Amino acid sequence: MKIVIIGAGEVGFHIASHLSRENKEVVIVDDNAEAIRRVSDHIDVQTIIGRGGSPAILEQAGVREAEIMLAVTNSDETNLVACMVTHILSPSTKKLARIRGGDYDQYHEAFCRNPPNIDTVINPEMEVVKTIEHLMSVPGATDVGEFAGGRVKFIGVRLDETTPIVGARLSDLPGRIPGHRPLIFCIIRNERLIVPSGKDRLTAGDLIYFITEDKDLEASLRIFDKHAEPIRRVLIIGGGRIALRLALRLEEKSVHTKIIEQRSDRCSILAEKLNRSVVLCGDGSDQALLREENIQDSDVVITLTDDEETNILASLLAKQLGARKTITKISKFSYFPLMHTIGIDQVVDPRLSAINTILQHIRRGKVLSSVSIRGEDAEIMEAVALETTDIVGKPLMDITFPKGVLITTILRGEEVIIPTGQSVVAPNDRIIIFARREAIPKVEKILSVKLEYF
Structure with a gap:
């Protein structure tokens, strides 16, 4: 599989790293020489310095031979142009684009049906809001x-x-x-x-x-001595785009929501766009302000500023002042192992949310969704069991799976089966597979071809 990635920022870098470890042919393009140098120093992939929307650069990257073109620069407009030019040069190449601007939300379907003919639009902000909602549902x-x-x-x-x-x-x-x-x-x-x-x-x-x-x-x-409890009061620290999207969702669910944002101009925008949420202009790490707002009555405190150190500090402070639960936005994988040690368990990462969405569209076989576990150590994916593979028609105990692979669930119509060694996968069953990172290329073969090499 050949994949062309436009954009060598955090998402592009980590997707390229992920795919290169699976021995996929990756070409990464960026007009920032420093970003390209970082990729070359750390990942064994082909790199090109140039504009991702340039036909000449896309030709040089080999987009005509690529199965997938992934546009993940920090510019929505550059990503849209890259998809449009790719469609002109190679209509059969699958196009995925990261589009973050809220102004584009209502046009995602139109972008897929008409030029630039994007196959999949990915909005990491929407994905991270979904992740936060999932975490809130299971405190x-x-x-x-x-x-x-x-x-x-x-x-x-x-x-x-x-x-x-x-x-x-x-x-x-x-x-x-x-x-x-x-x-x-x-x-x-x-x-x-x-x-x-x-x-x-x-x-x-x-x-x-x-x-x-x-x-x-x-x-x-x-x-496991855990209990699901209803969420009635939420305090959000940081009033950026993710915070706004989340507050709008919480308003739909009639959850009492407060947002603390330091920038007065942003506070005005939030107050204008939100109906029932309370917007407070101040420092979310100010103990006096948090006490004044009765933080101890909050079911969840969610820290969503653009500075992860501030998020970590505010979450720790919120817990010390009596908040039942915190959710912390972190964007550095290197911080993840430290979080439990310092008392933070629930973490969200917009980049990881985007990577999860991208991976499900890159995987071979009929993969319906894919989620990374612990950064990039493993994946759990939902896929359709094709009749042409050796995974169907025989007891699981008789199939030699790669080390580090486990079928966790079989979905047959409305029936949910937690399998045993005697369970048999039928054609077109949906299966949920857990796999360590190093086993993922073999899982892709399991999902797409006969297992003759086992």
Whole structure:
């Protein structure tokens, strides 16, 4: 697979890094020589210095031979032009574009039907708002995602010393938990990702990931001593575009919302665009202001400024002053391992939200959605089991899967199956697969061709 990426910023850099580790042919284009130098120094991909909307540069990048052209510069207009020129040069090349401006929201479908003929429009701000809503819906979780239109959820929770099942082997859980049991498919311990077997014990401090039907969510959370609680009051620190989108969504749900923003001109814009939210002009890390606004009554404090150090400080301060829960916007992967150590569990990253959306459209086979786990260590993806693959028609125990791969769920019509070794995947079943990063290229082959090499 050949992929041309326009834009060597954070999203372009990390997508290129992700794909190069999977031995895909990647060409990355940017008119910033410093950004291109950074890519060349760290990633084994072809680089070109030039404007991504230039026909000559796109020709040089080999867009005619590319299966995918991904436009992720910081300029919406450049991304639109790159898609339009690519369509002229190579109509068969699939075009994905990151479009962030709110002015374009209502035109996304038009961009797909008409020139620039984009196949997929990605708005990371919309995606991160969805992520925040998922996290708010399960207050005890550090990570939340969903598949099959929300019927199946995967949840990440941190185990405390008081969690009843701490110390138990996974093979012991059937005797400890009668009836419904969620499938634990991943354990993060001391920042090391483990695909568990029945012999593995659960220990305090583990971040465990499990999968469950939505209807069983509350029962599953109780097993881990976590509880879903309604969200009635939200305080947002930072009044940028993500904050505005989130506040509009919360207004639709009749959630009492306050926004603290330092820039007076931005406060005026927020007050004009919001109907019921309270907009406060001030410093979100000011203890006196937070106390004055009764932060201890907030169900969730969400820090969304453009400065991640400010977000971290404000979240820690909010917890110290009595907020039940915080969600912190972070954009540096290197910070992620530190968050639990300093007392922050729920983190959102707009870049990672964009990467997740992009990956599902790049994966081979009929991949419907894909979500990264712990930055880029692993993925969990939903796909259609094609009749032409060896994954169908035989018990899972008889299939030799690559190391670090686990089928967590089979969706057959309205039926949700948590599989055992005897389970059989039927043609056109939807399956949810967890895979470590290094196993993903083999998973793509599983989803698209016969497994003759196993």
